[in-house]
Amino acid sequence: MKKITHRRGAESMSEAKDYIKEKYERNKQAASDPNVPISEVAKQAWNEAASDWAAIGAYAQCRKQRKLDVSNRLKEVRKACGLRQQDVAEKTGINVITLSGYELARSEPNMEALVRLADVYHVTLDYLMCRTDSKE
Numbered sequence: 395m396k397k398i399t400h401r402r403g404a405e406s407m408s409e410a411k412d413y414i415k416e417k418y419e420r421n422k423q424a425a426s427d428p429n430v431p432i433s434e435v436a437k438q439a440w441n442e443a444a445s446d447w448a449a450i451g452a453y454a455q456c457r458k459q460r461k462l463d464v465s466n467r468l469k470e471v472r473k474a475c476g477l478r479q480q481d482v483a484e485k486t487g488i489n490v491i492t493l494s495g496y497e498l499a500r501s502e503p504n505m506e507a508l509v510r511l512a513d514v515y516h517v518t519l520d521y522l523m524c525r526t527d528s529k530e
Contacts, residue, residue: 417442463524465499471515471522472497486510 417439425435472482479497483490488507495501503511512519517529 460524461499461502464502464522465497467522467524468493468503468511469497471517475515477514482511482514485514 421435421439424430424438425432472479477485479490479493482488482493486493486507488503488510492501492507496503496507508519508522512522515522518526520526521529
């Protein structure tokens with residue numbers, strides 16, 4: 395699992411590096427244009443950076459909220475099924491401490507864990523991920 399996480403991170407860093415390099419080159423080219431005041435180039439670069447940071451913040455907030463929603467849904471559906479975390483651990487093969495982490499929003503279940511949980515709870519993945527309120 396470490397390799398997958400590392401590879402994903404490396405791809406994201408590579409994409410981010412390319413994005414930043416592209417913006418740098420574009421701003422460098424704009425700054426070399428004698429018809430465009432350097433203050434305008436700087437202002438445009440600043441506005442683009444501010445917009446990027448706002449988008450990153452909004453994404454992070456959405457992800458945090460989704461993580462909380464999923465953790466609440468996991469706990470809610472487990473209790474609705476009349477199961478203890480230990481029961482779910484035995485049925486899914488997921489460690490009880492890991493299940494607790496999911497329900498406390500300390501960690502997020504991977505796809506395999508979600509599939510196992512959906513099977514035990516007899517609900518869809520969309521329901522577990524709070525993409526729908528319909529269990530079927």
